[in-house]
Amino acid sequence: xxxxxxxxxxxxxxxxxxxxxxxxxxxxxxxxxxxxxxxxxxxxxxxxxxxxxxxxxxxxxxxxxxxxxxxxxxxxxxxxxxxxxxxxxxxxxxxxxxxxxxxxxxxxxxxxxxxxxxxxxxxxxxxxxxxxxxxxxxxxxxxxxxxxxxxxxxxxxxxxxxxxxxxxxxxxxxxxxxxxxxxxxxxxxxxxxxxxxxxxxxxxxxxxxxxx
Ligand code: ADP
Ligand code: AMP
Numbered sequence: 001x002x003x004x005x006x007x008x009x010x011x012x013x014x015x016x017x018x019x020x021x022x023x024x025x026x027x028x029x030x031x032x033x034x035x036x037x038x039x040x041x042x043x044x045x046x047x048x049x050x051x052x053x054x055x056x057x058x059x060x061x062x063x064x065x066x067x068x069x070x071x072x073x074x075x076x077x078x079x080x081x082x083x084x085x086x087x088x089x090x091x092x093x094x095x096x097x098x099x100x101x102x103x104x105x106x107x108x109x110x111x112x113x114x115x116x117x118x119x120x121x122x123x124x125x126x127x128x129x130x131x132x133x134x135x136x137x138x139x140x141x142x143x144x145x146x147x148x149x150x151x152x153x154x155x156x157x158x159x160x161x162x163x164x165x166x167x168x169x170x171x172x173x174x175x176x177x178x179x180x181x182x183x184x185x186x187x188x189x190x191x192x193x194x195x196x197x198x199x200x201x202x203x204x205x206x207x208x209x210x211x212x
Contacts (some may be wrong), residue, residue: 001024001026001080001108001109001212002080002081002105002106002107002108003020003026003083003110003111004082004087004107004110004186005017005082005084005111005113006111006112006113006182006183006186007112007113007114007115007197008114008115008120008171008175008176008179009120009124009168009171009172009175010115010119010120010121010122010123010124010168011113011114011115011120011123011197012113012115012123012197012201012204013084013085014136015201016111016113016201016204017084019205019209020082020208021082024082025079026079026081026082027076027077027081027082028082028084029068029071029077029081029083029084029086030084031064031067031068031083031084031085031086031088032084032085033084033085033134034071035049035053035067036053036160045063045066048063049063053162054161054162054167055167056162056168056170056171057170058088058089058174058178061089061091061095064088064092065092068086068096068099069099087182089178089179089181089182090182090185093182093185093186107186107189107191108191109192109193109212110182110186110191110193111193111195111208111211112183112192112194113195113197113204114194114196115198116198117172119198120168120172121165121168121169123138124163124168124171125163125164125165125168126138126139126141127159127160128144128157128158129157129160130150130153130155130157130158131155131157132150132155133150133152133153133155135151135152135153137150142201144157193208193211195211
């Protein structure tokens with residue numbers, strides 16, 4: 001399975017990625033996670049990407065393409081993958097198609113998760129992420145049983161610097177202007193599977209399972 005998760009920030013892509021990757025035994029490739037790891041490690045890529053990420057703007061395509069090519073070169077991607085946060089604009093979508101065509105591959109389905117703006121803001125403001133394993137919680141919707149620490153690895157949770165209201169609003173605008181056109185792009189390819197992201201986590205998972 002070669003899948004893409006498409007949807008605005010806070011829609012629940014990372015949350016749903018957990019069950020999809022387990023069900024299909026495919027790796028979860030989140031460009032946001034890879035970038036945050038680079039920022040944490042202070043790599044050259046991380047230094048270049050950080051200013052864009054802190055503002056909630058897209059990181060330049062050239063940096064993203066090198067990063068994605070490197071990730072695709074790893075052996076765990078041979079039987080499929082779940083892309084989360086990539087592609088983010090039409091250039092990235094076209095480049096992805098070209099990259100896959102060169103290998104005689106293509107995307108099987110694009111899972112579109114949507115929710116209204118107010119809900120997206122509430123979800124992102126309340127999101128807390130484990131510094132170590134990346135597990136995602138929500139202060140109200142999905143609190144950690146260990147409070148300020150991760151249930152899985154006991155590491156402290158953090159509030160992403162781009163999960164403050166002003167930056168989230170910009171990220172939603174960036175999504176609407178640059179990423180939303182991909183719905184049309186993948187509809188033309190007949191690949192969109194659409195689910196209602198406002199429903200509880202288990203209901204969204206069920207809808208995705210049935211659609212796939
Ligand atoms: P994305 O990866 O699309 O930015 P996340 O999966 O990180 O979104 O979800 C954003 C926040 O909303 C997280 O705190 C998560 O726990 C919470 N969340 C995700 N899906 C749901 C849902 N269906 N109902 C309620 N809260 C959710
Ligand atoms: P995410 O974790 O998907 O919410 O992404 C966090 C931030 O990383 C975004 O606001 C962008 O600054 C950057 N980013 C992640 N993926 C991409 C991408 N495919 N293209 C450009 N920027 C990206």
